[in-house]
Amino acid sequence: MARLLNYGEGFIRAAAADIWLSVDRTGDEDILRKLNADGHPAVASAMLDGAVRGWGTLPQSRKSRLIDIIGAQAAEPAAAAAMMPNLIRFDRVEYSGPGRAWDLFAGVMPIALDALPAGAEFTEARLFNVVMESRSKIAPELLVRICDSWLHWLEKVTEEGLVPDDFTLGFADLLLDATRGKPEMREGRLARALSLRGSTAPYAIIGDIVDHWDVLTDAERNLVVNMLGAARPDAIWLKASVLTSPDVPKDLEQLLLPIGPALDGPALVLVTGLADDLLAACVQAYTGQPPRLWNRAHRGAEVWQPVVDLIVRQPRHPLFGIVWEAISGGGEGDLVRQIILDCGRSDAELFLDLLLRHKLSRVGDFMPKAWAAVLDQAPDRETRTEWLCRALIYSTAILDDLTDFDLWLLNKDDQRIALHFLEPDIESVMAANEISDGHEPHSGMNRLLEQFKKEPPRLHGTYGQIQRIVRQEIGDDHPLHEALEAWRLRSLKLAEALKTHLLGDRKPAEPEGWIAP
Structure with missing residues (x-):
């Protein structure tokens, strides 16, 4: 084994590490030290994989030693990025087996998240799911430690100007659930979460926090209220995130709505009674228009779908275009x-x-x-x-x-x-059929060329249809195929020009006042 670990090729050392750690061994401290000192990301990832495969057969002392070694590897950014695709698979039986090595997961995941580069690529939805699955498998304090590291990684992501995925912003939901009845375990963390740079993170997180209003401390509630009243460029979107939550707390509803309209009242009263900017923000938040808001769309449907249904039947309403896009x-x-x-x-x-x-x-x-x-x-x-x-x-x-x-x-x-x-298309297809029949191929060819001179087909698919029809009769190397392909591309270019003429440049705009990222 020592010889294998001396090879210069990382993939050889990785294969050796995987095999070695998958079996319970004793007296191998020199080997473990070599593995601990190996800086190759593939080796770090293989150490995790090997340990997972053999975890159910290992005594506690061996498990503790491997958690220390693999955790030390995970503290390196490159190794953390290499491990993450499999760390987020611990909830999958095909990876972690029936025993599920949750103590290994709890020991390594927070270290890896702390070290993980902001731009590391992995499936964010799986991160949320594996941590959610771990709630009943690991102690709450360990889950809070993971959420701490997760938040630290999000701070790096947003500071580098990257837009976090909605699933990666779901950590606040998990944190609040894990610390229900024990608010001291999360002290200060919601303030950090709401202070993340930009609008994307606060917009998602404040909506999740509101969903747990009954478990918040007075200080945490005041944190939310103060943020909703802050003079931020994106303040209207934070209010919309709260008002489109599935279950808006009454005190927040009274804070954000004027006297008269109520979320459990008639849709017409909301449409006519809300300030124009607040109504617009709530409708956009609910419909996910523009696309920046899409991941949080369709929350609070009991309140806002009737509003959308009402506005879409009022073509002169200022928000008609938004709701029409959403429904159509x-x-x-x-x-x-x-x-x-x-x-x-x-x-x-x-x-x-x-x-x-x-x-x-x-x-x-x-x-x-x-x-x-x-x-x-x-x-x-x-x-x-x-x-x-x-x-x-x-x-x-x-x-x-x-x-x-x-x-x-x-x-x-x-x-x-x-x-x-569409007669040019029909005539051209009929001429192609005449060529393919083989009875009068020259007559069919002349008919096709005359039609093209008079007026070529309008639809790009017609050219492909003609090629398929005549291929058996004239062969693939006939110059007609090259001419048909040129006409097809011309038709496609015309189609794009027509779309641009009618639709214009449809680049999605950011919500007004939105702070990057």
Whole structure:
């Protein structure tokens, strides 16, 4: 073993370390010292893996020694980053086995989190889950130690300007749960958490803290109240995070809402009674618009979904665009159809434009019943045709190929108009079939080329369809394939230009007043 640990290649030493620590041994202090002195991250990770595999067979003295050695390795940033992908798998039986080495986890995880570089890559959701699973397996003080190190890592993350994942911000929820009835164990930690740099962390954490309002001390409650009243650029978003929590404490509701509106009252009173900026922030927080707010969206649905349902039926409301994006983005065609019908004929053209914008911003998601509801509200056939043609101008961006056609339009007359508009595609496919039949391939080729000179297909998928049809007859090296590919790329470029023309530059904006990160 000593010879193997002298090899220059880290992967050889790592394999040796894994095997050695997976079995109970005695009289190997020299080997353990060598492993303890090895600075290669792969060796550190292999030591953890080996110990986990043999943990159930080891006496307590050996376990304590290995916790010390592996913990010392985890104190190095590179080793911590190498270990983390497996430290967050201790809740998985396929990694840690039926015995689950939770004492090893409790000894190593806080050290690794303390040393972990801010930009280390791992699955954040698994960190939250493994610590949550450990609550019933390790002592509360050990869990608090993990949360301490977790918070220290978050301080590094935010100080470096990185945006923490919502799962990594969930430590406050775990800390409050672990210290229920023992607030002295978490003293000062919530203040540190709410002091994390930027808006992302306080926005998420204050919402989690409010969910545990009944276990907070007076000092902790005052901390929250003072933060909500602070003159911060993002103060309105912190208030929205609290007001969209699943169960808002009455004293915070009274603090944040004016006299009159109540969270358990009618949606109309909230819409008309809240200050414009607070209503907007709460609606945006609930719907997750802009995307920065998405991870905390749809909390407090009992209160805020009726508000959204009310506003989306008021197209002149300042927040209509936000709630329309949220509801149409769900792709529930029946719901969108009902909203269109509820708003009535006077807003039909508005919804025509909105449906067109919605379709151009997505793949699939045709919502044919919603389109039918709009077109059915045209006062006459001439107007209906004009409305349909407005959409058909963008058919290159709406449809991939002719097979998408039935997914979009339900009315037979509408389909006939659309088919006439897509005649270049239909004629080109028919010419390709004539080539493929083999009876008159030259005639079919001439017909195809004439159609391309007259008007090429509008849909990029038509070019691929033609290639598939004619391939057996003309072979893969025929120059027609190269020409078809050039036309296909041109069609795709046109589709993107049409999207840009209608939608503009849709880069998501940050919430107003949001502090980076």
